[in-house]
Amino acid sequence: MRTTDSTTAVKNRRLSRRLWLVVLGMFGFGYALVPLYDVFCEWTGAGAGRASSLVQAGTSVAAIDRERWVTVELTADIVGLPWELELDRHKLRVRPGQATTVAYRVRNTSQTLMTGTAVPSVAPPRAARYFVKTACFCFEQQALAANETRDMPLTFVVDPKLPAEVKTITLSYSFYPATAVSS
Numbered sequence: 001m002r003t004t005d006s007t008t009a010v011k012n013r014r015l016s017r018r019l020w021l022v023v024l025g026m027f028g029f030g031y032a033l034v035p036l037y038d039v040f041c042e043w044t045g046a047g048a049g050r051a052s053s054l055v056q057a058g059t060s061v062a063a064i065d066r067e068r069w070v071t072v073e074l075t076a077d078i079v080g081l082p083w084e085l086e087l088d089r090h091k092l093r094v095r096p097g098q099a100t101t102v103a104y105r106v107r108n109t110s111q112t113l114m115t116g117t118a119v120p121s122v123a124p125p126r127a128a129r130y131f132v133k134t135a136c137f138c139f140e141q142q143a144l145a146a147n148e149t150r151d152m153p154l155t156f157v158v159d160p161k162l163p164a165e166v167k168t169i170t171l172s173y174s175f176y177p178a179t180a181v182s183s
Contacts, residue, residue, distance in 0.1 A: 063160070064095050064096070064097035065095055065096040065160040066095060068096055069094070070093070070167060071091060071093055071169070072091070072093075072156075072169050074087055074170075075090075075171070075172040076104060076118075076173040077174055077175070079176050081176070082109045083116065083175060084106070084107045084109055087102075088103040096158045096159065097157065097159070098157065098158075099157050102153070103151040104151070104152045104153075104154065105150070106144065107147070107148070108144035108147060108149075109147070110146060113143060113145050114177070115142065115144075116142050116178055117138075117142070117175070117177075118173045118175050119138070121171075121172050121174075122169060122170070123172070124166065127162060130162040130163075131158060131169055131171065132158075132159060133155070133156050135153065137152035137153065137154065141178045156171075
């Protein structure tokens with residue numbers, strides 16, 4: 001009878017150690033999630049809607065690079081909203097470091113108030129960290145009354161630290177119903 005109790009005690013201690021290792025591993029993984037998410041966003045361009053580290057630090061982008069041009073292509077699509085969209089410009093050339101403003105014209109074609117949100121993405125993914133949105137309709141939800149048309153401005157700067165081999169950046173927005181994104 002004693003050997004059964006001691007065998008059970010040994011198994012319980014072993015199980016307890018394993019469970020503590022699992023708990024420590026889960027804590028470590030949770031602690032590493034933010035840096036892992038940042039790497040994922042940088043790699044995929046999915047974090048393009050987040051404030052840039054330049055803006056968070058309160059610093060301004062360096063002087064305008066007058067020796068270089070970058071082409072910025074703008075695209076957008078509307079998913080699940082009765083909205084029509086027009087772009088001010090589809091393609092433009094900008095100098096790195098120079099603030100540029102463009103407008104998206106959106107019209108609610110329904111007879112009711114509709115609220116949407118815009119989710120941005122930047123391609124190529126490695127350019128996302130160098131594309132700084134200083135003012136954007138994507139920072140908050142947009143409510144449009146029945147048949148309302150609104151110009152939604154976007155002001156951005158391409159950081160002069162953008163690698164020289166990146167000549168074109170594509171900014172794409174997907175507009176979704178706000179309830180579909182927030183739920």
